[in-house]
Amino acid sequence: MSVRSTNLGFPRIGARRELKQALEQHWKGALSFHQLEQIGAQLRERHWRLQQARGLDHIPSNDFSFYDHILDLSCTLGCVPRRYGWTGGPVDAATYFAMARGRQIGRDDVVAMEMSKWFDTNYHYLVPEFGPDQTFRLASTKVFDEYAHARSLGIQTRPAIVGPLTYAMIGKTVDGADYCRSSLIPGLVPVYAEIFERLRSMGADWVQIDEPALSLDLPLPYREACTAAYAQLATAAPGLRILLATYFDSLRDNAPLAFSLPVDAVHIDLCRGSGQANTESNDLERLLEEALALVGSKTLSLGLIDGRNIWRNDLAASLKHIEWAVARLGADRVMIAPSCSLLHTPVDLEGEDQLDRQVKRWLAFAIQKLDEIATLAKGVNRGRVSIAAALAESDAVVEDRRTSARIHDPRVQQRLRDIAPSMKARSSSFVERNPVQRSVLNLPLLPTTTIGSFPQTAVIRKARAAFKRGEMDEAEYRDQMRAEIRDAIDRQHRLGLDVLVHGEAERNDMVEYFGEQLEGFAFTGNGWVQSYGSRCVKPPIIFGDVSRPRPMTVEWTTYAQSLTRKVMKGMLSGPITILQWSFVRDDQPRRMTSRQIALAIRDEVADLERAGIRIIQIDEAALREGLPLRRADWKRWLDGAVDDFRLAACAVEDRTQIHTHMCYSEFNDIMPAIAAMDADVISIETSRSHMQLLDAFVDWRYPNEIGPGVYDIHSARVPTVDEMVALLRKARSVLTDEQLWINPDCGLKTRDWPEVEQALANMVAAAEVVRKES
Numbered sequence: 001m002s003v004r005s006t007n008l009g010f011p012r013i014g015a016r017r018e019l020k021q022a023l024e025q026h027w028k029g030a031l032s033f034h035q036l037e038q039i040g041a042q043l044r045e046r047h048w049r050l051q052q053a054r055g056l057d058h059i060p061s062n063d064f065s066f067y068d069h070i071l072d073l074s075c076t077l078g079c080v081p082r083r084y085g086w087t088g089g090p091v092d093a094a095t096y097f098a099m100a101r102g103r104q105i106g107r108d109d110v111v112a113m114e115m116s117k118w119f120d121t122n123y124h125y126l127v128p129e130f131g132p133d134q135t136f137r138l139a140s141t142k143v144f145d146e147y148a149h150a151r152s153l154g155i156q157t158r159p160a161i162v163g164p165l166t167y168a169m170i171g172k173t174v175d176g177a178d179y180c181r182s183s184l185i186p187g188l189v190p191v192y193a194e195i196f197e198r199l200r201s202m203g204a205d206w207v208q209i210d211e212p213a214l215s216l217d218l219p220l221p222y223r224e225a226c227t228a229a230y231a232q233l234a235t236a237a238p239g240l241r242i243l244l245a246t247y248f249d250s251l252r253d254n255a256p257l258a259f260s261l262p263v264d265a266v267h268i269d270l271c272r273g274s275g276q277a278n279t280e281s282n283d284l285e286r287l288l289e290e291a292l293a294l295v296g297s298k299t300l301s302l303g304l305i306d307g308r309n310i311w312r313n314d315l316a317a318s319l320k321h322i323e324w325a326v327a328r329l330g331a332d333r334v335m336i337a338p339s340c341s342l343l344h345t346p347v348d349l350e351g352e353d354q355l356d357r358q359v360k361r362w363l364a365f366a367i368q369k370l371d372e373i374a375t376l377a378k379g380v381n382r383g384r385v386s387i388a389a390a391l392a393e394s395d396a397v398v399e400d401r402r403t404s405a406r407i408h409d410p411r412v413q414q415r416l417r418d419i420a421p422s423m424k425a426r427s428s429s430f431v432e433r434n435p436v437q438r439s440v441l442n443l444p445l446l447p448t449t450t451i452g453s454f455p456q457t458a459v460i461r462k463a464r465a466a467f468k469r470g471e472m473d474e475a476e477y478r479d480q481m482r483a484e485i486r487d488a489i490d491r492q493h494r495l496g497l498d499v500l501v502h503g504e505a506e507r508n509d510m511v512e513y514f515g516e517q518l519e520g521f522a523f524t525g526n527g528w529v530q531s532y533g534s535r536c537v538k539p540p541i542i543f544g545d546v547s548r549p550r551p552m553t554v555e556w557t558t559y560a561q562s563l564t565r566k567v568m569k570g571m572l573s574g575p576i577t578i579l580q581w582s583f584v585r586d587d588q589p590r591r592m593t594s595r596q597i598a599l600a601i602r603d604e605v606a607d608l609e610r611a612g613i614r615i616i617q618i619d620e621a622a623l624r625e626g627l628p629l630r631r632a633d634w635k636r637w638l639d640g641a642v643d644d645f646r647l648a649a650c651a652v653e654d655r656t657q658i659h660t661h662m663c664y665s666e667f668n669d670i671m672p673a674i675a676a677m678d679a680d681v682i683s684i685e686t687s688r689s690h691m692q693l694l695d696a697f698v699d700w701r702y703p704n705e706i707g708p709g710v711y712d713i714h715s716a717r718v719p720t721v722d723e724m725v726a727l728l729r730k731a732r733s734v735l736t737d738e739q740l741w742i743n744p745d746c747g748l749k750t751r752d753w754p755e756v757e758q759a760l761a762n763m764v765a766a767a768e769v770v771r772k773e774s
């Protein structure tokens with residue numbers, strides 16, 4: 001009798017991003033699909049062997065994907081939108097990639113499926129589309145092929161597949177379909193049953209059904225459909241055991257439902273649910289106790305190794321929890337697992353040579369997490385002495401982190417204690433400070449501006465790469481960036497924009513740029529995590545107390561201001577965005593970390609004002625995506641986010657105008673928070689929704705100024721003057737002229753100069769047209 005070591009999923013992109021390179025070669029036509037498939041097969045084999053070498057008892061298959069596992073599932077279930085011209089039979093590669101990325105061959109111009117965030121992660125899935133008479137049927141052999149592939153290598157795997165509840169919940173109805181998506185679940189079940197039967201006949205003994213939707217607020221029809229579905233699935237393939245995997249939060253009111261389903265094992269996330277998410281803090285012991293009370297005769301899979309973060313596990317603490325579960329259930333009814341799929345962590349810590357050695361010792365990436373799982377299983381099955389060295393090292397790391405002077409900065413702690421309510425409020429209300437700003441800024445009605453960045457040209461990227469490699473010295477790099485700033489300002493003068501920006505040439509990324517200048521951050525060389533398709537991000541690691549040793553943007557911004565008599569807007573990233581797009585320390589509440597970042601940004605804001613900058617924009621691109629999965633947690637999170645923003649922004653006098661920018665299209669839920677941020681001006685994405693977005697602001701009677709984006713920067717298309725005039729007229733029908741700013745949807749760094757100049761020239765022309773109408 002022994003506990004089993006298991007995994008729920010492994011990153012597929014490859015330690016050197018091999019899959020990314022291969023995909024991009026394939027899309028360029030430089031690699032055939034057959035060659036791409038071979039690279040995929042090599043990666044799968046490598047990853048299975050890694051897990052096999054560590055003796056893992058349950059190794060997942062079907063966790064691989066060429067683009068996205070939800071897209072794979074849509075193909076498996078025959079849920080292919082009509083516009084791709086699929087006529088049945090297995091979904092071929094061309095159709096698959098058309099669904100992922102759109103297709104443009106001459107007149108054949110088909111858009112891609114919509115992308116959306118996978119729960120509260122930074123991974124994006126392709127949103128399933130359900131039409132009016134949606135039916136499902138098995139249309140891909142991927143799950144069988146991968147199982148057979150592993151089997152041919154002598155590796156028994158546990159195929160993983162996202163379940164019918166989650167699949168129905170995360171999709172959308174299209175083409176006028178008007179039904180509750182829960183009504184699709186009964187139609188999905190026979191396809192799942194067919195899959196399970198076939199896997200069973202091929203020799204599978206376990207299957208893993210992922211149902212992260214059990215971490216959401218579940219309307220009654222979904223609960224009922226879920227119960228009915230699992231009653232059928234449980235009998236679909238006698239002998240095939242089912243692990244129901246829940247993750248990304250604790251189950252809370254869904255716990256009785258999850259544990260009532262007739263499955264063999266239930267997996268619970270003991271990391272996210274225990275205070276590390278933006279949620280009410282739940283302690284791990286209470287969660288475990290609750291699960292033990294409900295588990296009945298099932299097996300319990302303990303998600304103790306954090307699949308969403310990069311900290312090394314505290315093995316002694318985990319052992320204690322596992323032993324507790326073993327004492328209650330017996331070893332054979334306990335599994336050890338990561339909290340969720342390891343898809344959300346980088347692959348391998350080895351080779352991270354430029355990481356500070358002390359910090360590196362505190363970390364574990366996917367491969368190291370497999371070691372931790374194997375070690376814990378060994379410790380329980382063969383006794384603590386069998387893992388004595390690993391335990392000693394783990395204890396030493398815990399102690400090192402607890403006491404390290406690199407982490408704990410008494411000055412930062414003192415500043416946190418010194419935060420007074422007055423620091424989080426402007427000295428006057430918007431109504432009072434607005435006229436002061438008007439007289440200082442002296443802008444025309446309906447002022448024009450941009451969101452901050454201008455094209456990051458190949459020249460800029462080359463210079464930065466050379467500088468980072470040490471091939472270009474600092475003086476030369478600075479001169480080059482200054483030349484770029486001059487160029488951007490000349491172009492803005494010629495275009496006749498009213499409020500200028502320096503263009504962010506010196507910034508690689510809106511979080512990394514600030515993180516590199518702040519204390520408490522570390523950076524990996526290769527810590528990539530898949531964001532969508534072939535796109536990966538490399539989040540900074542916040543390991544310690546955050547502080548700002550010196551100004552970060554003042555020199556660039558004042559240089560830019562010195563080149564123009566127009567108003568130069570200073571650009572900063574906000575505390576919530578920096579928090580959300582980093583790996584955050586787990587030894588204190590996330591709020592504490594974001595507050596420290598807010599203080600650092602506040603210092604920068606104050607320095608910019610002191611240096612004569614009259615408008616400062618603090619971008620909060622990630623504020624909405626940080627929303628917790630459960631509505632009950634929203635208020636707490638939003639209150640905290642607003643508080644941090646205000647702490648960062650309210651360092652200034654009335655005359656200084658604070659802007660913020662948010663690039664998403666759903667404001668209804670967060671309007672009270674947006675209003676409470678009290679930015680003098682907010683720029684938002686609206687062009688794709690044809691200004692519909694503004695409704696939220698109008699309904700709320702939002703009093704401050706707004707720049708609704710008048711064109712979509714995500715497309716290479718240059719918008720016409722007329723289009724933008726039409727949008728502006730729409731905006732003016734609901735907002736006052738005094739409230740309205742004119743700007744694109746988002747930053748322009750991904751575009752080329754010729755299209756940017758044309759688009760902005762048209763935007764300025766549109767501004768002139770509507771000004772004449774006032």
Ligand code: GLN
Pocket residue numbers: 451452453504510571619621661662663746747748749
């Ligand atoms: N100021 C940033 C830029 O212009 C904002 C980016 C964003 O909103 N994602 O690039």
Ligand code: ZN
Pocket residue numbers: 451621661662663745746747
């Ligand atoms: Zn944006």
